[in-house]
Amino acid sequence: MHVFAIGASGILGSHLVPMLLRRGHDVTAMAPGDRLDRLPEEARRIRASLLDPVAGRLLATEFKDVDAVVNAATAVPPTAGSWALNTALRSTGTAVVTDALQEAGVRRFVQMSITMAYADGGDTPLTEAAPFDNRPERTTIVAPVQAMEATVRELPADEIAWSILRGGRFVGPATVQDQQRARLRAGRLPIPGDGRSWAAMVHARDYAEAVVGALERGCTGETLNIADEPVRVADYYRELARADGSPAPGQAPEETAEPSHRVSSEAARRLLDWAPVHGIWPVRGGER
Template sequence: MRILVAGATGAMGRQLVPRLVRAGHEVHGMSRSESKRELLRELGAVPVVADALDPDQVARAVATASPDVVVHQLTAIGPMDMRHFDRAFAGTNRLRTEGTDHLLSAARAVGVTRFVAQSFFAGYDRVGGPVKTEDDPFGTEPPAGMEQTVGAIRHVEDAVLAATWTEGLVLRYGGFYGPHTSLGPDGEQTEAVRRRRFPVVGDGGGVWSFVHIADAADATVAAVERGAPGVYNVVDDEPATVATWLPLLAEALGAPAPMRVPRLVGKLLAGETGAVMMTELRGASNARARRELGWSPAHATWRDGFRELGAQVRVEGGAAA
C-alpha cells in the first residue's frame, strides 16, 4: 500500500516509517521542515514538506502522495509544565484540531481508504475501577488545566470516527518511553527522576499505562494493515500506580528513591493537573488491541522496559564520561 505518515520525523515516526517500509509499503513522510528531507530519506520515506496548519499545503501534499492510508502522528510537544499543561500542549492541540481537519479533508478528496490517528489513554474519566476499556467514558471530565488538551484529543477521535467515507482507527497510546521520548536515555522525564524532581504525590494512587515506543509502532503497523474501524488502547500488560512504578523506575536508573509529598504540596508544585495524574488517573486494558489487531507488546510490562532503559542510561553515561 501507499501510506502517508504525517509527523514522520517525531519519536513515533522514526520507529514507524522503517517498519512500514520493511513490511513492503511505499511510505511518504510528511514534515513541515525542509531540513528533515534527508532524515526522511534515511528512514526510507519519500519526503513531503508541508505545514499541517496550512490547508492548501496539506491538500497538495496528500494529492501528490495519493495514499491509500494516512497515519496522523502530528505533535509539537515542548518542555513539560504540569502547572500549565494546556499551555505546554498548545501547539499539539492545534495539530489535533486544525491539523486533523486539514488531513481528513485532503484524504477524502483523494479517496483514502483508511485513516489511523494518534490519541492518548489519559483521557478516561476518573470514576469506577482503576483500569478502563475502550467502552468506558472518555474525555468528559478533564482535570482543571487540561481541558483544552483533552478537548483536542476528543476532537481527533470524534472527527476520525465520524468519517464514514473511510475506515477510521484511533490508537490510545500509553505513556511513551524509549528513544527520542521524554522518558528515553536523555529525556526530560528521565532526568527529572534522576535528579529527584519527580515526587510521589499523596498516595500515588494514579494508575498509568505505558508502552515502549517500538511496541507502539508495531501496533500502528498492525492498525494500518488490519482491524475494524474504532478505538484501540495501545498499552502494555501492566497498568500500575505511581506509587508502584516510580520508585522502581528510580531504582532502574540508579537514582535515589523519589520524594513523597502531600497532595496539597504536589498541587503547588505541579498544579491541579499534575496532582490528578499522580493520584486519580485511570489505566487502560490492551485486550481489544491484542484480540483484534493481533498485536502484543515485546515489552509486556514497563518493569522490563525500565530495566532496559536503566541499562541504556548507564551505558551512555559511561560513554559520555
C-alpha cells in the same frame, strides 16, 4: 502498500517508518523542519505542516497515489501552558486530513490519539467506552482530543477503513522518560499525592507495531487503547529509580496526583493480535 505518514519526524516516526519499510511498504513522510532527514533514505520526504495554507490541496494531490494514511501530527509542549499548536493540529489539522482522504479516495486511515483524555477511573480498568474528563482544568488537553476523534468518526466507514489508536504515554529513548530518569538521579522527582494512581504507558516501538497492525488489517470503525500493563505511579517511580541505581524518590503528598488511568488494551490484543514486547523499563547499557 504505499503509506503516507503525517508527523513522521517525531519519536513515533523514528520507529514506524523503518518498520514499514522493512515490511516491504513504500513510505512518504510529511513533517515541517529538518528532522525528516533522520529517516531512512528509502522514505520519500515532504516538508510541510498541516497548518500551512496550502496543506489541503497538497494532501489531496499526494493522497491520490497512496493506499493508506497515518496521522501522527502532534506538538506536545515540554511544559504546561503552551498547547495552542497542539490544539490546532488536532482540531483544524485533522479536518484537513479527513477532507483530503475523501477527495482522493484513500481506503485506509489510522489516527493517533491518547489515553490521557480519560477521566479518573480509580482502580477500575478503563476500556475504550470509558468517559473523557470533563473537568474545566483538563479542557486544554481533552477538548482537542474530543474534536479530533469526532472528526475521524464522521468518515464513511463503508468507504474508508479508519481506526483511532489511543496510546499511553510513550516511554523509551528520546521520550519524557529520559527527563524522569534525570530528575530521579538528581533527587528531584518525588511521588505526587499518595502514589496510588495508575499510569498508562507504552514503548513507542510497541505503539508503532500497533499502527502497522491496524494498517495491514484494515480495521474499520475501531477505537483501541494501546498501552502496556498499567502500573501505580509510586511503583513506577521507585522501579525506575532502582533500574538506574538512583536514590529512592521521596513523597510529595501536597502535590496533586494526575488522574488514575488503569487502561485496558484487551481489544487491541484481540483485534490486532498485538501485545507489548519492549516493556516500560530501561535496560542497563543500551536501548530496549
